[in-house]
Amino acid sequence: MEKIAGQSILNSLETQFEAFEKSLNGQSKSAAHAVRKEAFSSLKNSGFPGPKNEEYKFTNFTRAVEKNFELNGTNADFGLTEAQISATQIEGLDAHKIVFLNGIYSSELSDNIQVEGLKVESLAEGFKANSALAQANFGKKASFAEDAFVALNTAFSQHGVTIEIADKAVIEKPIVLYFIGDSSTAELSYHIRNIVVAGKFSQATIIEKFDTVGEHKSFTTSVNEISVSDSAHLRFFKIENDTEQAYHISNIHASQGANSNFKAFTFSLNGAMIRNNLNIKLQAEGIETYMNGLYLLDGKTHVDNHTVADHMMPNCYSNELYKGIMDGSSKGVFNGKIFVRPDAQKTNAFQSNKNILISDKATVNTKPQLEIWADDVSCSHGCTTGQLDMDALFYLQARGIQKDKARAILLKAFANDVLETVENEAIKEYLAAIIEKRLEK
Amino acid sequence: MSKDDQILEEFTSKEYEFGWTVDFEADEAPKGLNDDIIRFISAKKEEPQWMLEWRLEAFHAWQKMKEPEWANVHYPKVDFQDLIYYSAPKKKKKVNSLDEVDPEMIATFERLGISLTEQKRLTGVAVDAVIDSVSVATTFKETLGELGIIFCSFSEAVREHPELIKKHMGSVVPANDNYYAALNAAVFSDGSFCYIPKGVRCPMELSTYFRINAANTGQFERTLIVAEEGSYVSYLEGCTAPMRDENQLHAAVVEIKAAKNAEVKYSTVQNWYPGNKEGKGGIYNFVTKRGICEGDHSKISWTQVETGSAVTWKYPSCILKGDYSIGEFYSVAVTNNFQQADTGTKMIHIGKNTKSRIVSKGISAGKSQNSYRGQVHVMKRATNARNFSQCDSLLMGDKCGAHTFPYIDIENQSAQVEHEATTSKIGEDQIFYCQQRGIDAETAVALIVNGYAKEVLKQLPMEFAVEAQKLLALTLEGSVG
Numbered sequence: 001m002e003k004i005a006g007q008s009i010l011n012s013l014e015t016q017f018e019a020f021e022k023s024l025n026g027q028s029k030s031a032a033h034a035v036r037k038e039a040f041s042s043l044k045n046s047g048f049p050g051p052k053n054e055e056y057k058f059t060n061f062t063r064a065v066e067k068n069f070e071l072n073g074t075n076a077d078f079g080l081t082e083a084q085i086s087a088t089q090i091e092g093l094d095a096h097k098i099v100f101l102n103g104i105y106s107s108e109l110s111d112n113i114q115v116e117g118l119k120v121e122s123l124a125e126g127f128k129a130n131s132a133l134a135q136a137n138f139g140k141k142a143s144f145a146e147d148a149f150v151a152l153n154t155a156f157s158q159h160g161v162t163i164e165i166a167d168k169a170v171i172e173k174p175i176v177l178y179f180i181g182d183s184s185t186a187e188l189s190y191h192i193r194n195i196v197v198a199g200k201f202s203q204a205t206i207i208e209k210f211d212t213v214g215e216h217k218s219f220t221t222s223v224n225e226i227s228v229s230d231s232a233h234l235r236f237f238k239i240e241n242d243t244e245q246a247y248h249i250s251n252i253h254a255s256q257g258a259n260s261n262f263k264a265f266t267f268s269l270n271g272a273m274i275r276n277n278l279n280i281k282l283q284a285e286g287i288e289t290y291m292n293g294l295y296l297l298d299g300k301t302h303v304d305n306h307t308v309a310d311h312m313m314p315n316c317y318s319n320e321l322y323k324g325i326m327d328g329s330s331k332g333v334f335n336g337k338i339f340v341r342p343d344a345q346k347t348n349a350f351q352s353n354k355n356i357l358i359s360d361k362a363t364v365n366t367k368p369q370l371e372i373w374a375d376d377v378s379c380s381h382g383c384t385t386g387q388l389d390m391d392a393l394f395y396l397q398a399r400g401i402q403k404d405k406a407r408a409i410l411l412k413a414f415a416n417d418v419l420e421t422v423e424n425e426a427i428k429e430y431l432a433a434i435i436e437k438r439l440e441k
Numbered sequence: 442m443s444k445d446d447q448i449l450e451e452f453t454s455k456e457y458e459f460g461w462t463v464d465f466e467a468d469e470a471p472k473g474l475n476d477d478i479i480r481f482i483s484a485k486k487e488e489p490q491w492m493l494e495w496r497l498e499a500f501h502a503w504q505k506m507k508e509p510e511w512a513n514v515h516y517p518k519v520d521f522q523d524l525i526y527y528s529a530p531k532k533k534k535k536v537n538s539l540d541e542v543d544p545e546m547i548a549t550f551e552r553l554g555i556s557l558t559e560q561k562r563l564t565g566v567a568v569d570a571v572i573d574s575v576s577v578a579t580t581f582k583e584t585l586g587e588l589g590i591i592f593c594s595f596s597e598a599v600r601e602h603p604e605l606i607k608k609h610m611g612s613v614v615p616a617n618d619n620y621y622a623a624l625n626a627a628v629f630s631d632g633s634f635c636y637i638p639k640g641v642r643c644p645m646e647l648s649t650y651f652r653i654n655a656a657n658t659g660q661f662e663r664t665l666i667v668a669e670e671g672s673y674v675s676y677l678e679g680c681t682a683p684m685r686d687e688n689q690l691h692a693a694v695v696e697i698k699a700a701k702n703a704e705v706k707y708s709t710v711q712n713w714y715p716g717n718k719e720g721k722g723g724i725y726n727f728v729t730k731r732g733i734c735e736g737d738h739s740k741i742s743w744t745q746v747e748t749g750s751a752v753t754w755k756y757p758s759c760i761l762k763g764d765y766s767i768g769e770f771y772s773v774a775v776t777n778n779f780q781q782a783d784t785g786t787k788m789i790h791i792g793k794n795t796k797s798r799i800v801s802k803g804i805s806a807g808k809s810q811n812s813y814r815g816q817v818h819v820m821k822r823a824t825n826a827r828n829f830s831q832c833d834s835l836l837m838g839d840k841c842g843a844h845t846f847p848y849i850d851i852e853n854q855s856a857q858v859e860h861e862a863t864t865s866k867i868g869e870d871q872i873f874y875c876q877q878r879g880i881d882a883e884t885a886v887a888l889i890v891n892g893y894a895k896e897v898l899k900q901l902p903m904e905f906a907v908e909a910q911k912l913l914a915l916t917l918e919g920s921v922g
Contacts, residue, residue: 054511342839357854360821364851368860371844375836375866383860385851 004047006062006148009071014044016073017155027127035139039154048148056275058333058365059304061149064247064273069187069219076185078102080213085109088180088211090239093426095176095207096120102181103159103190103220117169117202123160123193133162137195141225141253147277149249153221157193160222163206167199167229174205174235174424179222183245184214192222198232200257205235205424212246217272223251230257230284237427238276241269241434244299251277258284265422266293266322268303269434279308282316282344293322294418296438297330297362304333309351311344320351323418325411325439326362334366336381342373351381356388356414358407408439415439473522476500479627482527486596486630489603499616499626506620512783513812513844516752519690519725526628526661585643590674591636592647595663598634605636609667613696613733613760621692621754622729625661629694632662637672637703646902648677664695668703670736675706677905689714691750692727701736701763706744708901710909713749720779720808723751730757734766734792742769743786744900746909751780756814758787761795761823768797771897775913776809776841785815785846790823790856799830802894804913805841812844819856826853832862835893887914 004010017040027033048065049056056062065071078101085099098120099109105122113120126134144151165171181188198204212218228234238250248271256262266276280289295303309318324332338349355364368381388410396406415435422428471478479500483493508518585592591602599606616626633649649664668674678695691713699705707730716723726749732741743757759768770786788797797817805811811834819826834843845862867889875885891898891910898906898913 345839355851357851357856360854362854364849366849367847368862369844369846370834370862370864371842372834372836372864373840373842375839375841377836378863378865380861380863381845382862383847383849384858385849386857386859387854 005050005053006048006066008066009048009062010044012071012073013152013155016071019073020156030127030130031135032127032138036155039139039144039151042145043148043151043155046148055147055306058331059273059275059302061247061249061273061275065219068217068247069189071189071219075102075188075190076182078182079184080180080182084213085180088209088213089178090176090207090209090426090430093174093176093430095174098161098175098177100159100177100179100192102188103179103192105159105161115171117166118171118175118204119162119164119166120175121162123162123195124158126162127158131162133164133197134195137162137197137225137227138193141227141255142223142251147251149221149275150223150251153191153193153223153251157191157221157223159190160193160195162195163197163204165198165202165204165232168201169199169204170202171204174207174427176207177209179208179210179220181210181212181218181220182214183212183216183218185216187216188212188214188218188220190220192220194222194224196224196226196234198226198228198234200229201231202229203233205237207237207239207427209239210242210246210248212243214243215245217245217247218243219247221249221251224253226252226254226262228254228256228260228262231259232257233261235263235423236265238264238266239269239431240267240271240274242271244270244272244301246271247273249275249277251279253279255281255283256287256289259286260284261288263290263292263421266291266305267431268293268295268297268305269438270298271301271303273302275304275306277306279310280318281310281312282318283312285313285315287313287316289316289318290421291318291320291322292418292421294415295322295324295332296415296435297324297332298327298438300329302331302333306335306337308337308339309349311338311340311347311349313343314345314347316344317348318350321418321421322353323414324355324364325415326355326357326364327359329359329361331362332364332366334364335369336367337369337371338379338381340372340374340377340379344374345376347374347377347379349377349379353381353383354414355385356411357385358387358411405440411439412436472525474524474526474628478526482628482630485527486599488596488599491607492599495611495616496627499623500628502617503620503623503627506617506623508620512754513810513814513846514752514754514781514783516725516781521624524690527630588641588644589638590641590643591634593634595629595632595634595665598665602634602636605667606634606665609665609696609698611696613698613731614694614729619729621727622694625663625692625694625729629661629663632693633664635664635666635674635676637668637674639669640671642672643674646675646677648679660689660691660693662693664693666695666697666705666707668697668699668705670700671702672700673704675902676708677902678707678709679712679905679908689723690725690727693729695728695730695757697732697741699732699734699736699739699741699766702738703736704740704742705732706742707732707757708744708905710746710901710905710912711749711753712912715749715778715780716751718778720751723780724749726750726753726755728755730755731760732758732768733760734763734768734795736766737763737792738765739763740767740769742771742900744771744897745773745784746897746901746912747772747774747782747784748912750782753780753782753784755784756786758789759797760789760791761797762791764792765794766792767795770797770799770801771900772801773804773894773897773909773913774801774811774813775804776806776811778807778809780807780809782810783812783814785813787816788818788828790817790819790826790828793822793824794826795823796827798828799832800896801830801832802897803832803834803843804837804890804894805834805843806837808840810842810844812846813862814846816848816850817858817860818848818850819853819858821852823853824855826856826858828856828858830860832860833893834862834864835890836864836866890914
């Protein structure tokens with residue numbers, strides 16, 4: 001039999017999974033647990049992605065996890081102070097706040113949301129109460145057979161939230177999910193699953209942010225399963241500005257109904273190794289989809305963005321814009337897939353990936369990918385990699401702006417294309433401040 | 442719409458023009474592949490011992506390899522034991538000039554539209570014709586010889602210029618490079634060898650014509666082009682095959698070496714039998730083509746017009762090793778009916794100030810699948826590397842597919858790499874515009890397609906460009922989506 005990659009991880013997971021099953025008591029017969037079992041056996045059979053796996057070709061996450069983590073299944077107690085916790089939060093953001101500490105829902109720190117049309121619940125509670133929403137949606141959008149890390153998350157995630165937005169409900173304030181980890185005494189690892197159902201004609205904004213405080217390494221995965229119903233408008237932000245010791249895999253799997261509008265924003269600003277899978281299925285007509293991303297990397301940070309826009313029906317529009325600035329010995333990876341299925345006539349799909357390398361040791365691997373089976377479409381992708389425009393730099397210098405400052409102005413302008421697409425002022429300002437500080441260093 | 446469909450039907454139902462066979466008396470090896478077959482081929486070719494050893498080594502490497510499956514093509518697996526690996530038109534005696542060549546064979550080439558004698562006199566193109574993998578005639582040898590240019594069949598080169606072959610063969614595409622290259626190295630029966638000495642500008646286009654004639658054979662030819670310092674050569678390659686129900690295998694290897702200031706231009710018009718309308722038969726075209734710009738300021742340019750083959754799997758590549766070297770790739774790939782093409786290029790930037798340009802135009806019609814797969818890799822020391830890639834796809838009909846898989850890997854901050862791709866169909870307004878001016882729809886489509894592919898076609902030498910335009914029109918004429 002062929003050796004499968006990540007065998008050592010599997011070995012330590014096996015006992016954990018058994019222990020986990022025992023702790024479930026009454027829940028082991030639930031539909032969700034059947035999915036978990038299936039996911040784990042699929043993971044056991046196929047293993048983690050090896051170095052030859054096309055999807056993980058430039059990001060050997062399996063090796064990173066093997067090398068850096070023991071994964072003994074338990075985390076040390078959470079011991080951060082209030083000040084440390086609030087430091088990870090977005091200043092000045094008026095939002096419905098949900099807080100998780102070391103991957104476990106904290107009812108003390110989370111807001112008690114009393115808004116009509118919005119129901120936010122802890123997933124763990126939902127499983128206990130056998131909530132129909134949790135049971136019916138768990139593992140439905142994110143396929144564990146397609147990605148080993150989704151399988152890992154499916155097998156082990158107990159925590160997260162279910163967000164249910166009623167038909168026609170307009171949720172003014174964003175819903176922000178803070179996942180705060182304490183790695184000051186030992187390595188930290190947890191898996192989060194969120195289920196979002198946005199009803200017809202509803203509107204909402206959701207923000208997900210992972211932070212770790214402490215010197216030890218952390219390995220976290222998150223899977224979001226999102227249903228955007230007909231004519232709903234949903235914004236989803238993923239803000240990644242964790243420590244240099246943070247390994248994170250994010251999966252966002254969304255499906256859209258007719259005339260809906262979904263915007264996904266991914267800001268990768270810091271971390272050790274980050275993998276973002278963003279898969280959007282355009283399942284009906286008249287859909288608009290936006291995928292915007294910015295990765296601003298330095299040091300040894302490695303960020304991999306894999307996106308899929310799957311056009312299954314006619315008359316849809318998707319637009320993707322990902323930009324990256326790579327400094328230090330960082331590595332940026334981008335793979336954007338656009339599928340246009342045979343029925344999806346009159347599709348408009350655009351994709352653009354632009355990269356700037358500002359260091360000799362930084363690298364970028366990008367693969368914009370178009371797969372088209374319908375003829376009456378207009379699809380394009382563009383991809384550029386280069387350094388700062390020397391003429392522009394000279395222009396600014398000639399006007400008495402110092403070189404460092406001029407460079408920062410140009411990089412900021414480059415990043416602004418993505419930043420400008422953020423509609424919420426507080427989020428935009430928060431991100432702009434981080435970016436500004438980074439570029440002017 | 443219905444009228445458009447009719448035109449589409451008309452055009453796409455055109456039959457393959459070159460689908461006849463000629464009964465040459467052929468000398469064949471028994472079916473199958475093993476050490477003995479390789480010894481048999483080597484003995485038939487009266488090869489020296491080192492050549493046989495090289496083949497066997499490649500064969501043993503091949504046996505350990507797995508057939509690649511990553512390409513975006515689907516086809517029934519080839520049974521490598523069910524193929525004939527050597528088939529040569531039987532030669533009674535050695536031929537010295539064209540006049541002594543089997544008249545039937547000359548007639549064959551005339552039907553192909555490349556009359557050797559005609560070409561010799563009129564166009565000044567030197568032709569090396571290969572039927573079922575064996576070189577049958579090389580024209581203009583003496584004229585070229587005066588300049589020190591060697592242009593002959595590969596087996597002749599092995600006999601007469603062993604030092605050159607030993608030095609260069611396998612240096613760009615090693616015998617164990619990939620599955621099909623290894624297979625080719627083990628069983629290749631002939632091909633062309635071309636050597637341009639220092640400072641010589643080859644005065645005429647060199648050309649090879651490949652044809653698979655016999656049934657159940659695979660064609661495995663090998664081309665090696667060595668351009669010494671400051672030399673220039675333009676090389677053409679064309680291919681056809683008869684219509685047969687079973688699939689035939691074509692696994693060729695082309696190696697190009699360009700020394701300092703040398704320039705090599707390699708053009709291909711590939712028109713292997715694509716299979717019938719139901720997707721039955723046709724050639725599997727699994728080709729490894731690679732050139733290396735070894736010296737500074739050298740240049741390699743690939744131009745290809747791919748209209749044939751049931752399955753194409755081909756990535757002409759450039760390794761830009763010398764500083765200031767240039768790599769170019771121009772491609773038009775047309776697929777119709779059940780054809781599948783997975784083609785593209787690799788540009789590996791190693792030297793400083795290297796430049797590459799990729800222009801790929803895919804056209805898919807019928808139920809075909811057309812993929813562009815390419816890589817631009819800028820290595821760490823390739824300062825100021827520059828690349829521009831453009832991959833456009835044109836879709837005709839709603840049952841075909843167009844796919845792009847570009848890989849862009851940059852390890853140097855000074856690199857400037859741009860890639861763009863579009864997918865569209867022929868606009869109804871464009872057709873309407875032509876029709877208004879009295880051009881019927883089918884001519885309009887041919888016009889638009891030719892315009893679309895012009896950027897690539899203009900890279901071809903004159904005679905080929907005309908042929909390529911005709912081929913394009915033939916394969917597609919008038920598909921309006």
